[in-house]
Amino acid sequence: MKEFEYYNPVRIFFGRDQVSKISQMIPSGSKVILLYGGGSIKKNGVYDRIMEALTGYDVTEFGGIEPNPLYETSMKAVEIINSKGIGFILAAGGGSVIDAAKFIAAASLYEGSDPWDILSGSVPVKAAIPLGAILTLPATGTEMNKNSVISRKSTTEKLAFASPFVYPVFSILLPDAAGTLPPAQVANGVVDAFVHVIEQYLTYPANSPVQDRFAEAILLTLIEEGPKVYRNPSDYEAMSNLMWSATMALNGLLSCGVPGDWSVHTIGHELTALHGIDHARTLAIVLPGVWKKLRAEKSAKLLQYGERVWKITEGSEDQRIDATIESTVSFFESLGIKTRLSDYGVGSETIDLIAGRFEKRRWLSLGDRGLVTPELTRQILEVQK
Amino acid sequence: MKEFEYYNPVRIFFGRDQVSKISQMIPSGSKVILLYGGGSIKKNGVYDRIMEALTGYDVTEFGGIEPNPLYETSMKAVEIINSKGIGFILAAGGGSVIDAAKFIAAASLYEGSDPWDILSGSVPVKAAIPLGAILTLPATGTEMNKNSVISRKSTTEKLAFASPFVYPVFSILLPDAAGTLPPAQVANGVVDAFVHVIEQYLTYPANSPVQDRFAEAILLTLIEEGPKVYRNPSDYEAMSNLMWSATMALNGLLSCGVPGDWSVHTIGHELTALHGIDHARTLAIVLPGVWKKLRAEKSAKLLQYGERVWKITEGSEDQRIDATIESTVSFFESLGIKTRLSDYGVGSETIDLIAGRFEKRRWLSLGDRGLVTPELTRQILEVQK
Numbered sequence: 133m134k135e136f137e138y139y140n141p142v143r144i145f146f147g148r149d150q151v152s153k154i155s156q157m158i159p160s161g162s163k164v165i166l167l168y169g170g171g172s173i174k175k176n177g178v179y180d181r182i183m184e185a186l187t188g189y190d191v192t193e194f195g196g197i198e199p200n201p202l203y204e205t206s207m208k209a210v211e212i213i214n215s216k217g218i219g220f221i222l223a224a225g226g227g228s229v230i231d232a233a234k235f236i237a238a239a240s241l242y243e244g245s246d247p248w249d250i251l252s253g254s255v256p257v258k259a260a261i262p263l264g265a266i267l268t269l270p271a272t273g274t275e276m277n278k279n280s281v282i283s284r285k286s287t288t289e290k291l292a293f294a295s296p297f298v299y300p301v302f303s304i305l306l307p308d309a310a311g312t313l314p315p316a317q318v319a320n321g322v323v324d325a326f327v328h329v330i331e332q333y334l335t336y337p338a339n340s341p342v343q344d345r346f347a348e349a350i351l352l353t354l355i356e357e358g359p360k361v362y363r364n365p366s367d368y369e370a371m372s373n374l375m376w377s378a379t380m381a382l383n384g385l386l387s388c389g390v391p392g393d394w395s396v397h398t399i400g401h402e403l404t405a406l407h408g409i410d411h412a413r414t415l416a417i418v419l420p421g422v423w424k425k426l427r428a429e430k431s432a433k434l435l436q437y438g439e440r441v442w443k444i445t446e447g448s449e450d451q452r453i454d455a456t457i458e459s460t461v462s463f464f465e466s467l468g469i470k471t472r473l474s475d476y477g478v479g480s481e482t483i484d485l486i487a488g489r490f491e492k493r494r495w496l497s498l499g500d501r502g503l504v505t506p507e508l509t510r511q512i513l514e515v516q517k
Numbered sequence: 518m519k520e521f522e523y524y525n526p527v528r529i530f531f532g533r534d535q536v537s538k539i540s541q542m543i544p545s546g547s548k549v550i551l552l553y554g555g556g557s558i559k560k561n562g563v564y565d566r567i568m569e570a571l572t573g574y575d576v577t578e579f580g581g582i583e584p585n586p587l588y589e590t591s592m593k594a595v596e597i598i599n600s601k602g603i604g605f606i607l608a609a610g611g612g613s614v615i616d617a618a619k620f621i622a623a624a625s626l627y628e629g630s631d632p633w634d635i636l637s638g639s640v641p642v643k644a645a646i647p648l649g650a651i652l653t654l655p656a657t658g659t660e661m662n663k664n665s666v667i668s669r670k671s672t673t674e675k676l677a678f679a680s681p682f683v684y685p686v687f688s689i690l691l692p693d694a695a696g697t698l699p700p701a702q703v704a705n706g707v708v709d710a711f712v713h714v715i716e717q718y719l720t721y722p723a724n725s726p727v728q729d730r731f732a733e734a735i736l737l738t739l740i741e742e743g744p745k746v747y748r749n750p751s752d753y754e755a756m757s758n759l760m761w762s763a764t765m766a767l768n769g770l771l772s773c774g775v776p777g778d779w780s781v782h783t784i785g786h787e788l789t790a791l792h793g794i795d796h797a798r799t800l801a802i803v804l805p806g807v808w809k810k811l812r813a814e815k816s817a818k819l820l821q822y823g824e825r826v827w828k829i830t831e832g833s834e835d836q837r838i839d840a841t842i843e844s845t846v847s848f849f850e851s852l853g854i855k856t857r858l859s860d861y862g863v864g865s866e867t868i869d870l871i872a873g874r875f876e877k878r879r880w881l882s883l884g885d886r887g888l889v890t891p892e893l894t895r896q897i898l899e900v901q902k
Contacts, residue, residue: 133757135532140525146774147520339754341738342761349730356726369724372518376727376773385770388761389531 133340133389140384142276143302146376150304151178154185154222157264157302163190163218167209167233169197169225176312178268182224192216197225200404200411201232203248203284206239210247213240213261221263223300226317227272227324230265234280234298237261250293251282257295265300268309270375271321271412273328273382275303283405290405307375311366318365318374319467320412322358325378326351326463327415331393332386334423334433335500340390344436347386351441353377355463362467395499396422399509402486409476416464416471421512422504423457429503473517483513518725518774525769527661528687531761535689536563539570539607542649542687548575548603552594552618554582554610561697563653567609577601582610585789585796586617588633588669591624595632598625598646606648608685611702612657612709615650619665619683622646635678636667642680650685653694655760656706656797658713658767660688668790675790692760696751703750703759704852705797707743710763711736711848712800716778717771719808719818720885725775729821732771736826738762740848747852780884781807784894787871794861801849801856806897807889808842814888858902868898 145153158164164186173179183191194209212218213236223233237260239247249255267275274280278299283290310318333347354377360370380386399422400414409417423430431453438444438456447455461471470476473483487510490496498504504512530538543549549571558564568576579594597603598621608618622645624632634640652660659665663684668675695703718732739762745755765771784807785799794802808815816838823829823841832840846856855861858868872895875881883889889897 133532133754133761135530135535137528137530139528143522143524144773145520145522147518150520339758341741341758342734342765345734345737346731349727349734352730353726369518372774373724373726376518380727389757 133338136389138384138388139296140276140299142300142383144276144305144379145302146305147372148306148308150306151181151266152185153302153304154182154264155188158189158220158222160188161190162220163192163216164220164222165192165194165209165213165218167197167221167223167229167236168193168195169199169229171195172312173224173268173309176268176309178224178266178306178309182222182266186222192218197229197232199228200283200290200408201228201235203235203251203282204286206232206236206282207247209236210239219261221261222266223263224266224268226267226269227274230267230274230300231272231280231282233263233265234260234274235282235293237263237298238293238295248284251291253291253293257293257297260295260297262301263298265303267303267305267375269313269317269321270307270310270371270378271324273325273378275300275305276379276383279382281401288405290401305375305379307368307372310371310375311368313365315362315365316468318361319469320410321378322354322362322374322467323412323416323464323469325374325381326354327396327412327419328381329354329386330419331396332390334430334437335391335393336430337432338390343386343388343390346380348437348440350377350381350386351437355441358467391500393500395504398495398498399486399512402489403478403482406482406485407476407478409478413469413476416469417473417476417516418512420457420461420471421516422499424515425508425512426499426503427453429501471516473513479517483510486513518723518728521774523769523773524681525661525684527685527768529661529764530687530689532690532757533693535691536566536651537570538687538689539567539649540573543574543605543607545573546575547605548577548601549605549607550577550579550594550598550603552582552606552608552614552621553578553580554584554614556580557697558609558653558694561653561694563609563651563691563694567607567651571607577603582614582617584613585668585675585793586613586620588620588636588667589671591617591621591667592632594621595624604646606646607651608648609651609653611652611654612659615652615659615685616657616665616667618648618650619645619659620667620678622648622683623678623680633669636676638676638678642678642682645680645682647686648683650688652688652690652760654698654702654706655692655695655756655763656709658710658763660685660690661764661768664767666786673790675786677786690760690764692753692757695756695760696753698750700747700750701853703746704854705795706763707739707747707759707852708801708849708854709797710759710766711739712781712797712804713766714771715804716781717775719815719822720776720778721815722817723775728771728773728775731765733822733825735762735766735771736822740826743852776885778885780889783880783883784871784897787874788861788863788867791867791870792861792863794863798854798861801854802858802861802901803897805842805846805856806901807884809900810893810897811884811888812838814886856901858898865902868895871898
């Protein structure tokens with residue numbers, strides 16, 4: 133285990149009937165902006181519960197935040213916040229709305245000329261408007277971390293930032309609201325959480341048995357509960373377990389003192405930016421490719437994962453690794469998530485484009501040991517054609 | 518899973534060379550009181566590292582905090598803090614020093630006439646002086662929670678309190694410093710952490726697979742790493758894993774949305790208060806007694822624990838439960854921790870006294886379902902004679 137720092141001050145309220153906690157957490161009399169997406173919160177009753185809890189606050193609504201939230205949309209919210217002197221951001225929905233809220237919170241107090249700088253990486257965040265989240269879709273873990281991913285339409289880019297200033301002050305997790313999700317979105321959530329765990333776990337041995345077993349705990353739970361929720365999103369107990377798994381998958385605990393990879397995400401973001409493929413589906417495409425091309429380098433952890441999560445103990449090491457990759461792919465496919473580029477109509481020109489972008493950005497050594505070069509990125513995508 | 522709230526703002530610095538973080542965390546120019554115990558920090562070099570990091574602060578030292586820290590000693594520190602106008606408490610050592618620091622922090626700003634009221638339970642804490650911790654002994658988990666247990670010499674009582682005001686602002690975890698501990702103290706730490714997990718896990722099924730598997734993750738790690746550290750406390754890697762296990766065992770995560778028991782601790786505290794037996798050893802005495810007397814009520818979780826942690830899958834349910842209890846007792850004994858009252862020279866009169874105290878305090882229904890009456894407490898101790 134390496135030296136590490138861990139800090140996560142997000143207050144979680146989990147379960148039914150937690151929406152009323154809003155009034156306990158937002159200073160009374162605050163000017164609040166309520167961010168949401170395509171309006172599903174108006175159909176599942178969450179909007180009404182929020183507005184009831186916000187009685188007595190000065191509330192401005194801002195709907196229409198898209199999946200893969202846009203810089204362009206976010207900047208409209210920033211304008212409203214600054215013109216009205218709004219002091220608290222409340223984000224209701226899935227990871228996209230909460231990610232947008234984090235960027236909006238930081239961009240509203242950004243002192244430079246272009247808040248895109250926060251994402252393009254040159255400028256650290258120094259302040260942000262306080263924000264709270266109401267989660268209705270288990271997936272990204274953004275409700276309990278300091279990360280955000282934003283896309284820019286004008287340049288088809290998708291970039292991330294992280295800052296302790298954008299930890300939500302509180303997050304209210306509503307498994308009941310998630311019960312109205314379409315199965316395809318549930319499947320996305322399961323796979324997203326799954327790959328978040330994998331990026332922090334499936335690297336190389338680091339003598340970190342607690343972190344390893346916590347990771348395996350979440351993977352086993354996703355494999356067990358994911359299909360239940362996919363078949364029946366309104367299974368409250370199973371949805372609760374999925375939701376808590378997804379939150380724990382990316383709140384900083386799993387990465388304490390261990391290496392992280394994140395090459396799957398970095399490559400996947402390009403597929404979303406260029407083709408609008410759902411984030412989770414891009415991960416399901418790229419992950420098997422990374423394992424196929426780095427099977428020797430990741431063999432120790434692939435074998436451990438295969439044994440402890442999929443109970444694969446028979447055969448040679450090579451056979452066990454094959455079976456482990458196959459089990460993972462079958463799990464994704466069982467949730468209706470395809471794992472080949474051709475399933476999404478993506479061909480060679482995209483592969484060239486992505487490898488070229490990484491070259492141009494000097495992203496020459498991604499992954500847990502810097503092994504993922506632009507050339508290896510090309511091969512990873514080629515093998516998943 | 519039940520509804521729950523989770524909040525834990527403690528900032529953790531883990532590993533060698535983290536002591537210098539003090540100056541980053543305590544406002545410069547603060548008046549600081551440095552609390553410690555019997556002086557082991559002067560032998561293992563931690564004291565010197567702390568004093569170096571505290572260059573430029575106005576530091577008052579207060580040593581001599583005992584294992585099972587006393588109310589009487591704590592009140593002397595409160596007097597110094599108030600007379601000198603001290604604004605930050607730094608606790609260096611094991612759980613006792615940090616528990617004392619929490620009580621001292623709350624008692625220093627207590628507005629009533631007698632701070633003992635915080636412990637006897639009638640009065641909630643409304644403020645506390647900020648505190649930081651430097652942990653040199655993995656065991657209690659107090660470095661990352663809001664709990665504290667204090668003893669009162671004059672009345673031979675040992676009582677607990679909890680308040681969000683006494684979360685450490687930061688805790689620095691030093692596996693290297695723990696490397697100089699005597700094996701008996703290491704053994705205490707392993708058993709203490711083990712029983713902390715058990716109190717939150719071995720109750721009854723609550724459909725909480727993530728919490729269950731996290732608990733099992735810590736138990737498995739303690740069983741694996743505990744003996745290594747017992748044999749060789751200076752095994753830095755194993756000590757790191759023990760230390761992180763002990764912290765994760767009681768930072769609030771395992772108890773999210775699940776029932777808790779805590780009858781083992783409540784009964785154990787009496788054995789310490791009356792006979793000065795090490796806290797962990799009292800737990801090792803009481804735990805098997807609770808399982809023997811509540812084996813039917815706890816059978817589902819005893820079987821799960823036996824199977825997942827001890828790999829016990831053969832035989833009837835009764836045989837598997839027997840084997841599970843035996844495995845646990847053998848594990849404690851392998852660390853030199855005896856599990857019978859007679860091993861500590863404790864007899865029937867103490868059993869009567871404890872049952873009588875619980876009766877008098879109206880502690881009539883302890884445990885996860887209120888099943889532990891004063892009469893059952895008597896039986897639990899009788900079976901461990």
